[in-house]
Amino acid sequence: MRQTLIAATAIALAFAMQPVVAQDKPAAKPAAKMAAKKMAKPAVVEEKDAATLEFEKFRAKMIEDGNPAELFEAQGEELWKTKRGPNNVSLAETCDLGLGLGVVKGTYVQMPRYFADAGKVMDAERRIVWCMVEKQGFKAADLAKKPFAAETYTPEQTSLVTYVAGLSRDMKFAVPLKDPHVKEVYEIGKEVANHRAGPYDFSCNTCHGVDGKRIRMQQLPNISSKAGATTAVLGWPGYRMTGNRMLTLQWRMGDCFRQQRFPQPGYASDTVTSLLTFMTANANGSTYTGPGIKR
Amino acid sequence: MDILRRTVLKGASASGVLAAALGAGLLKPTQALALDWNKAAFEAKDTPAAMKAVGAASAAESKDLKLTAPDIAENGAVVPVDVSSGIANTISIAVFVDKNPYPLAAAFNFSNGAMADVAVRLKMGQTSIVRAVAKTSDGKFYTASKEVKVTAGGCGG
């Protein structure tokens, strides 16, 4: 017990000072380690660049030639404009996406934002779901039952988000970080990204906290930097070539948590909104290129 | 279709005839598609057999037939491939993936100003040669090919 207290005190004291940089401490001799680095490093860097450039080039071409996401944009537009739900109203006439009733253009790049009517900071998908529930009268539980696309099924809110996102194409991200509500959620999101837990000790930042890393061939954007956050939020919602599904950032956050070996985050929950606020605001000033295409 | 040695409609062997018929309002839209799908070619299990089934058993390599495809496909389920023929009077193009269970992916006939230039997206089960075959109006066949690597994926996107 005495030892415990000493350790605790030491940590507390040390934290008040400059953090000590932890070093990897291999058992092998440093010379051998350096030799290993010399051998392998250049090849790694070269191959990463070639493969990544190749993927980027052909993705850009596919978006230019025709992205199946456009099929979902078209479906979303119809859903947006049609009177539906128990209340038989359209979202076009009832759902304020932050820039006033009836305005869709430019709203996607300014979310997450604070919505006074809901008393919450909401990302685009969460806002659309909120409107479907509060305005059209759909049941929240029904919308949360199967919230993400399967191979033969695309939720209506997915097509709606894709439509809304398409109308912010070529516009700059501008999450209103000056709003203290948004700023608060941003700071909380930063902590969520840092939080290591679970059987593998992973946090979001394990993979997405530094520049220039890769899982297999997949580049890992650093979501704390503007460039990385931009990479992370660009192309969503995205048409996923694997399984041919239209997927949103709500799905992406959940799937990251899955691979982080975490439990499941609630659909359209505060946790997911906070992460999206952190990432999207970090991308502020970058141009959104519209619904994308993903591996 | 020319490259598949097919007739679009019984008794109308050239696409021009069909176009004329359509133009004259003789056909309902659905009839334009009422042709037999070349089962033998699409169900051939290797490229030589599939090429034979489209009548292209001997095709000469040509630099004027351009096949653009990624060196490494990000996802084998969607591999963008462009084929463009600079060979005069190209009337048809077919695309094959050698290592697919059924190599023939698609065949196109061009008429009435359509250039011999097509963009498609292919499914590839594994790393394979992708092959294009072009046919000219005098019945000659040309070919071009490229290897596309299909790799294991990461988690994200």
Added chain:
Amino acid sequence: MSSPMKVRAQVKGDYADIKILMSHPMETGQRKDPKTNQPYPAHFIQQFTVEVGGKLVVQSETGTAISTNPVFGFKVKGAKAGDKVVVKWQDNKGESRTDEATVS
């Protein structure tokens, strides 16, 4: 029923660039349902045609190696703004669909 195609046609110099997005599962017949271990039945587009200004410009036959939600690109000389583009497909189950666009 099938969802609409998306057809874009744009004049670029002396030709029109035509991009076609089709909504179709393009099921190969070889993929197995992991739950039942039975293959999903094949369901794919076998033929399609493209007409510009009333004239047939492309005819195609397709197999199972075409990606799900197919995308095709063609170039047609002589097409002008205002020309109507009509695309029709038919699949192995006999389903078909026709959609239109205008060259811009």
Added chain:
Amino acid sequence: MNKRHQFSILAAIAATAAIAAAPAFADSSHRAKAMTMMKADFTTKGQATADRIYEDGLQAVCNRSGNHPPEKIAKQLEGDQMATVKYPADGKLMGDWKAGEKLAQSGRGFTWNDAPGSPAGGNCYNCHQIAPSESSFGTVGPSLFNFGKLRGNTAENQKYVYSKIYNAKSYNLCSEMPRFGHVGALGEKQIKDLVALLLDPESPVNK
């Protein structure tokens, strides 16, 4: 649980309490809010139980120090982690590199859609270059190509690799690498096979 391990958790919990109270941590209120929020928002799915978002002692120390705990404390806690490593009873650390390569390829295990109790993969290629035949490899960790050739297949290195895979935190407290043996993701045979993949002169890694 052995005594040293117990000690490390106690120390970490105590440390956590001390830090939470320290005014030096200006962002602790956001962290506290994030924790409250996550506790409310995460639910059990498959084997991924809701309690996984709670930290263990080591995670708590790393989370609160930006992964850079003071060196003295890090050393002490690394020692505790090292004490968790269970070496094979027969003393043999080298298995079958072919089985190791197969295991290294698999990224499965512990997610909510992995069947509970199904064997976990090594996840190795996700982060490391290993055998030259696999060009799809990650770069989160260092390249391990030619690892045995460069370092030598010595008893000491076998022990190093075994313990590193068993519990990477015994060498670097806040390493990004999971504690595969410690959390039961990989068993004794599997770790031996991975040791062989890296060190066996016959392994393609060392060709």
